[in-house]
Amino acid sequence: MGSLTDERHTAPSPDAAPRWKNRAARRSGTLVLGALMLTACSSMVAPKPKDPEALAEYNEANDRFEPLNRKMYDLSVKVDKYSMRPVAKAYVWAVPVPVRKSIGNMVRTMNEPSVFFNDVGAGKPRRAGDAFVRWCINMVAGVGGFIDVAKYAGYPHHDNDAGLTLATWGVESGPYLFLPMMGPSSIRDGIGYGIDQGLSPWNYVPRGYGLLTFNWAYNIMGVINARADHLDDLDQVQRDALDPYATIRSAYQQQRKALAQAIKDDHRATVPDWYN
Template structure:
């Protein structure tokens, strides 16, 4: 797992270095995406990896495992993710969200068979997804330019810088047994991709420019996440990039 993490970090670092080098010479019509040519190249690389590896694995996963089993896997992985969401809710001083997420974890862990059953949602305890990028945004850190990360996909400069913290905060990475960590990492990746099979196919089939569609959807979602569903009516990337 450590060797894999080092390789991923190296790829991420190289990709970020290339993007930073490109920003001085690359121009884009979209203020949010000044590194668009480089981002498109990385998007195409990621799409190729997805086509030959991730999508076939996700299709096999859906074909082999019954829907009930896949739901249990998603619930289990979501319960692990709730731990880091709770930590970030606390960092954002969101008392109610922190308490409710703590309740979700305990209900699903002890009543929901370790998180396989999402009993908390059935009880009306809201699920919240928080990460360190959202925490930085909550405290006023601007998103910066749009970035496509090698292997990991859409991001912003702020979220990319927060990504290593999110990786470190993932409860899976604290497990002592390396095979278990590796297994959970792969399972989470394949399960996530399986949940996007129809959505990704629909985007590619209906959009004239899937890259732009994914970029705009991601930026809107992140703005919505940081403002807890109540984003400002407009957001000027030119103005944001001029702030310290």
């Protein structure tokens, strides 16, 4: 503090003049940069409407970053049009339905450990037990997960992820986000995605025995297969919806609320039905 006081009340020497000019330039540059950042941030945030009906719609949409999200959506649609969509169409044309279904089963089985950990985190031991049994049955009897034997044994698949687990803890979703090339999300679900990456054991595979190659192939095939599964649905939304962005936003938010509520409402006993 003493040095600042000296600078304010003591006239600078001729040798110090260039330093003062540099400081002034840096401060001016910082102020300009800060002003630009504030302007950019304000342009990313949709202003709250004053009309009560419009305000109710604004709150229901939970999309304060709508201007930025719409830009990310438009960018993703354009990139998808010339990348993932043609690949998905070629994949659907070249790969028979039973094979695509088997690949989907494999991807789902490989994700069961993450589902298991999130079921434990949500305090749902019965769901966690089902996920664990599904993984064991499908990895062995289902030939590495390509056949969903567990479903026929009475253990159907259920969804869970870290975003949903946080929701069961009472963590609010935060504003809606549209992540480039990743799709709909939220502040909570974005954090949950990072947690899920840490929970997936396949992200820790060693470099030997072709396991790293398998991990890359598994992730790439999962992305292509998922895009192919929603090929017709997304095409229909783009073709028929008056506002495809708003339609996707609404569908995503409703689905996430329904999944989180289903987890909260699952009060089944901790032992399987056949045990009784």
